[in-house]
Each structure stands twice: as structure tokens, then as C-alpha cells.
Amino acid sequence: MLNNLAGKGSTALRVQNKVTVLNVIKEHNLSTRAEIAAITHITKATISEIVAELIQEGFVVESSLINEETRMGRKGTPLKFNHDCAYTLSIDLGGTKIKLALFNAGLELIDEKVISTFKTKTRHDFMAHFNQTILSFIADLKVDRTKIAAIGIATAGIVNHETGFILEGSPNLPEWEGFNLVDEVHTATGIPVVIENDVRAALIGEICAGSCKNVSSAMLIGIGTGLGSALVIDGKLMRGNRNAAGEIGYMILSREQLNNNWHNKGALETYCSGSGIEQRYASITGNALSCSEIFARIESDHLAQALIEELSDSLAIGVINSITIANPEKIILYGGVCTNSQHFLERTQAIINRHTLTNTSVQLELSEMGSNAPIFGMAVMAMSCAHPTINFLKNIQLK
Template sequence: MNKSLVLNVVRQEGPISRAQVAKKTNITRATVSDIVNDLIADGAIYEGGEDNSPVGRKGILLNYNASLGFGVGVDIGGTKISFGLFDVNAELLATKTVETYKVVTNDIFISLLADSIREFIAENNRDLTSLQVIGIATPGIVDYKKGIVVEGSPNLPGWENLNLSARITEHLGVPVVLENDVRAALVGEVWKGQCQNVQSAILLAVGTGIGSALLMDGNIIRGFGNAAGEIGYMLFEREQLHMNWDNKGCFESLASGSGLAARMKGEGEQTAEQTETAADIFVAAKRGDAVAKRLVEEFTDYLSIAILNLVSVVNPEKILLMGGLSNAAEDYLPRINENIKKHTFSRTSVEVTVSEIKDLAPLYGISILALRIVQPTVQFLKDIKLV
């Protein structure tokens, strides 16, 4: 415990002297000195710089060694895959994005993913032998502890009952941590985004599909079957109980990017605009197309209802939007916040905003989740329970 305490003080407060460490930890100077010597031998900290205190004997300052090793974070999506190189202080050093591999089996996909990770490491002039851990954020229901994709995305091949962690470890020989992409993004928001120093928050991912992640009273919520936050299956009316949503889910069919595009297609020839994608629909609505405008308003109101239902359950301090449709938030966010204001009171009122770190959120989050496995004594989010 003392070693962990000293290491975290050096990481959070450094450069710092031994005397200052002793004062902040209430550990004797002799014990601090012994611990520091061990940590220097481990390579976890190093000496560098001089204490400029005007009184007393000048000491050599202690620094956290963020370059002791590195990890790679991966955010897998239906259309793109993002890679992030991070140090042991969970800082992103480099990023890269490629198109999602169009292959028919998960064997080929995993082999290509391993090759891409090796290539990414080489491009950044790193030695594979210094790779400590890999973190992967993926769509679907994920068993975080076992590293298994229980139920995955239809856009990825064979992405069900897949022991992705073990398969990637076979290729690259390091531990692999797996997490749902939206949940990883919420951890990233807590680490580097708008949810820093927040105890209760909701992150809504509104893109091709719809998902959410929940932080309640300092706890990242996964649920009994690791399926907490699967709001794409939310219902709004009694009649919807008897409708077939083709495994997509009612809310996702009504308000996701793919659902919005499908609904517009169902309107047939009633619109003269080119509206093959959700982005096209928002553009058409801005230009005054009546059908597109109506669908955008319905999308906004369904999203408002879902958010209000979540607010009633979670009472969050922050609600953030991310995903492809958040890029058009200026077209619908004022109406959402107006709806929320109308149906909440002083203790539940909350403003919905758009993520500022956006696509970096899942990379930051998966780096934190990965490092806690190989650096368990380091406290990155001391007031947040991740498991």
C-alpha cells in the first residue's frame, strides 16, 4: 500500500522531492527513501531536476516514468477502426484511422487487426517488445472480465461468442482488455473530457446505431448480463410491444442514422431531395423539405423522450452526445434541451451537450481500462469504480 501511495503521489504531483512525498503521504522519510529506491530499480520513477526550495538542503526531484512502456488502444466500428498509441500515464501519443476490413470471417478480420497493430507500432518507431497491453473497444455486449464479445455488431463478421482478447493475445503475446465502445468512451470522458470530477453521467452514442453508457454515483454500470445501456431497444408506445423490429430495436429503428435513412426511404417519392443517408436528411430539412423536416422533428422528440426517461432513473449531472449524428446537433439540440427543461424540475434538470473529445473518447477510455490490468497500483480515476 505504501509503495502504491508513493508511486501515485509522484505521478500526480511530480516532479517532487522525497521530503515532499513524505509530507504528503505521512510516511517516514526513511521508508519513503527505501520505496523510492525500489521504484527507481523497477523503472517506474526516475530522478531528474533539482529542488529549488529556498530553505534546507536541495534534493533531487522524482519523476514518473511515463515512457516505461506503451500500449495500443483500438476502437472498432462498422465503417472505421481507430488506433491510439498511449504511454503508461494514459496519454495518447499517436492516432491512426483505417476503413473497417470488408472480410467474411472473424479469423481473417483478427489476423488483419493484428497486422494493423504491428504496422501502427512500427510507424511510430516503437519496439514491439515494449508493448505492455492492448485495449479494444467494440460494439455489442461485452463480458469485460472474460474478454468475450457476447453479442456483437451485424457489421462485423462472426462477432458473437467471440473470445477476442484471447485471439489477439495469440497473435501479439500481450494481455488484451475488451470493453463495449460506448462504455469505453464514457471512461474516456471521465479521464479527459467533460465528465472529469463528475459522479453521475450519461453518454449517448447516436450514429448508425444507438447506445448509451451510464455512470451512477461513481460506478460504471454494466448490468447483470453486461447489457446495461442498450437503449436501442427502448419502447415508447403500447402498440410497439406487438411490432417486429427485426432485432434492431424500436428506438434504434426510429432514431438512429440507419433507422432515419430507412424511414425516409419508406416515404417513397414524397421528397425531391437526395436523401440516402441521415446526413442528407438533415441537409434536406434545413433546405425546407417538408418530409425531411418532419422526420428530423420526430427523431428529436424520440431522443428527447429517451433522455427524459433516463434522467428519471439516473438523475445525471452530465449528459453528452457523441457519434455521427452528433455532428448535426445544432439542428436538434435546442429543441431537446427545451423539451428536457419543460419536463424536469430543479433537482433533475440537466443540459445535453456534445462531446468535445469525440472520437478520442473511446481510445482514452480503453487506455485507462487496459492500464489498470498491467499497472494495478496506479490510480488514474481514484473516485470512480470501473468494475
């Protein structure tokens, strides 16, 4: 396996050279041995030895591609990173649906499946269904199971990515706290497992392939049934002392709110989430409508309009407070409520513009990847854990 590059008798320098050569081949596709030597300043003899090892291990292949560039004088056989040397199974475990996807080492989507989240009363029954779903998905794949290097699971709540524990869970999943999700899935599948909060996974997806490419300080705000955020600051993914960084739903917006008990749903989340809008509309009118139905009434229903304006203003306050602390280059909005962003985004941005300065101003952007962001982010995290010597993210520290 690539996370054990050192062969018998290998020196630290030799291992480092091997890592360097592998990542140059990955980043400069179809490079020859001579070109790799020119880029790395490693001797051609050493390059040839390392390449031979990487080919034998299956991480590099010699390309038979003959194109115009090769015919025009490139000497040597082009080499390419073998995207099929390993795979990861990436899962977005949500309260209403579960998405499973297989990615190769080139982070290309190979296969995917979406199912409704199981309606069970106990975590024991839920996990039995969940593990069987994973095993069935793997059985249907047309790849060598032994090449699945890791399973990555994105889930709502506060998670400890190092131990695999769900510390505080989602109300949409049964008994979803105080247990080790990694151990349970690993026991059922025999495959290493990585977990992360779903909003953090979505931000990593955006950094790798979406709105935040080449950005070292970014924030993603997930506005759906609940409200959460994720931060990368100066190239480091922020988790906090007890993995609770980014829980902006619990921001307090006014002095009067200090007298309330916000344990079940935070103050900002009450005003700035799909469930918060639904609950407030129902408490005033006695009429239970979905968030989408409330948005649809914005032109004809004064209460609907007032609640959405309140969402916009509350979101602006949360963003402005976050900007003063983190000073991100980009802020991405993500989640189901954002499909209705035409009703609040312009107002929110105008408020932010009035209360930020030249060095703190930032433009809100909608997620480019949408619902695919968490599964892509988990593919990156799982592959990075399984093969830490392969560079999947430049200048971003995940641990």
C-alpha cells in the same frame, strides 16, 4: 511489473506504502522525498527506501530540471513519474474505420493510425487482417515492444470484459458474436488484451479527459449508425447482469409499439439513429439518402424536417426516462449524428426542461473529445488492468 509490487519478504503495509508513494509522485509531479513524507506521513527513511526501489524498477525518475522554484529553497532532488515506463495500444474497432493509437503511462498520445474497416465476408478473414494490422503497427513504433503492457479494444455490441467474449455483435462486422476476441488477439500478439463496449469506453474517455472530469454520475449517449448509452452512477461503471446495461435503443416509446418485433433494431433506435432515419426516409419515398443528406434537406423537405423532429422528440423521451432512473449530473451526446445537433438539440433540451424537476434537471452537452473518446477510454482501461496499483481515475470503479 508494477501490478506485483510486493518484493521478497514484503509486508502488506510495505506494499501499500509503496503504492501510496508512487501515486503521490504521479499526482504531485516534481515532489521531493521530504515533500512526499509530509503528504503521506510515512517516515523519511521508508520514503527513501521505497523511492530507491521505484527508480530501480523504472517507474520513477529523478528530475534534473532546475527551475525558479527549486532555486528558491526546495531541498532535495525532485522526483517524477516516468511516463515511458509502460505503453498501451488502444484500438477503436468500428464498422467503417479502425483507429489504432499508442499511449504512454502518462496517457499521452505517442502515435496513431486510421484505416478503413476490412470488407471481408467471414470473421476468420477479418481477424487475419486485424491481427496483421496490429502487428504491423507495433513493428513501426519507435518504442520497446516489451514495454507494451496491454492492448485495449473498443467494439460495438454486448461484450464480456472479464472473459473477452463478444456476446452480441455489430451488424457492420462479419459474424461478430459468440467468440473470444481477447484470446484471438492475444494469441497473435502475445500481449494481454482488454475489451469493452465502444460507448462505455467513450464515457471513460470523457470522465478522464473530457466533458465529465470530476463527475461521479454521468451518462453518454452514442447517436450514430445505431444508438447506445453508457452510465457511471456514484462512481461505478454500470454493465448490468449480462453486460447489456445502456442498450437504450430498445426502449419502447408507446403502447402501439408493443405489437412490433424490435429484435433487429429497437424502437428508440428506429426513430433516433442515423440508420433509422435513413431506413424510414427510404421506406416512405423510395429514395435512398444518407443521414447527412437528409439533414441537409431540412429546410426544403417536409419529410426530412418531420423525421428530424421525431428524432428530437424520441431522444427527449429516452433521456427523460433515463434521468428518472439514474439521476446523472451530466449527459453527453456523442457520435456522427451529433455533428448535426444544431437541428435538434435546442428542441430536445426544451422538452427535457419541461419534464424534469430541480433535482433531476440536466443540460445536454456535446462530447469534447469526439472520435478520440473511445481510444482514450480504452487506454485508461488497458493501463488500469495492466497496472491496477496506479491511479488513473479518481473515485471511479471500472470493475
